[in-house]
Amino acid sequence: GMRGPGETQLETDRRLINQRIKLLKERLRDVQKGRVVQRQSRQREFKASLVGYTNAGKSSILAGLTGGRDIFIEDRLFATLDPLTREVDVGEAKVLVTDTVGFIRKLPHHLVASFRATLEETAEADLLLHVVDAGQPTWEEQRIVVEQVLEELGVGDRPRLLVFNKIDLLSEEDLLALQERIGRLVKGAVFVSALHEGGLEPLRRALGTAIRSRRPLSEIRLSAGDGKLLAELHRGGEVIDQRTDGDTLVIRARVDDALAGRLRRGGAEVIAGIKTPA
């Protein structure tokens, strides 16, 4: 009963297919619009990239932080070929954590494209999480190789956090010795196990601390008519909520020092480091 007057079956099919194509095109447009919005909002979030020698456990850490079962983990070199980003809850804030392709001394030719994508992700990161396989007797050499690659990628100056993974493979004695030695060399290294319940809590806490110190929750007051400053805040900060107080907009947002400075110069009042309401 779908056939219009004088239509052959073929014409009917064609009409139905065209309707379907039109519908799908509309949906695709909506999806693409959604993507742009998502990407823009993601740009404002705090970003951390997992970097490190291949097989150190980067993907396992991301899976452990997110409970993600869709993350590819394997005991072989270069299990991960595409950067993958997931939102991680660190208490009162969210961090976008990206898994990347593992680093190695001599990069095989076919991995150069994967590596370029990794480069783009690490270049955008607020913090690099350098994952070290504490169970590897050669972890110090691997760490140096990774540092060299980071230099070559032009991100050698990025803030980073050393993450010693697979501590379950160490005896209690060896772990204590390692922690003591590392504690003398660098500040704030964390010791984790991606495979054990609660084993990633030190990393989650460190991420919480990093976001609180780099992007303190702030109260910003600006004139409700100041669209330019408001746009700047939305572009560069993570807006939590906003209300009006007469002619003043009162906004709670996470902003870094640079943005706070720009807002103040533009005439806004910025109170950094306010407490999060319970």
Ligand SMILES: Nc1nc2c(ncn2[C@@H]2O[C@H](COP(=O)(O)OP(=O)(O)OP(=O)(O)O)[C@@H](O)[C@H]2O)c(=O)[nH]1
């Ligand atoms: N014992 C132990 N094994 C772990 C831990 N974390 C990861 N592994 C194992 O180490 C291997 C490599 O883990 P992946 O997460 O794929 O490592 P990756 O750093 O993502 O590796 P690439 O993607 O190749 O760079 C897997 O067999 C994991 O199960 C850990 O905390 N303890």
Ligand SMILES: [Mg+2]
């Ligand atoms: Mg991986």
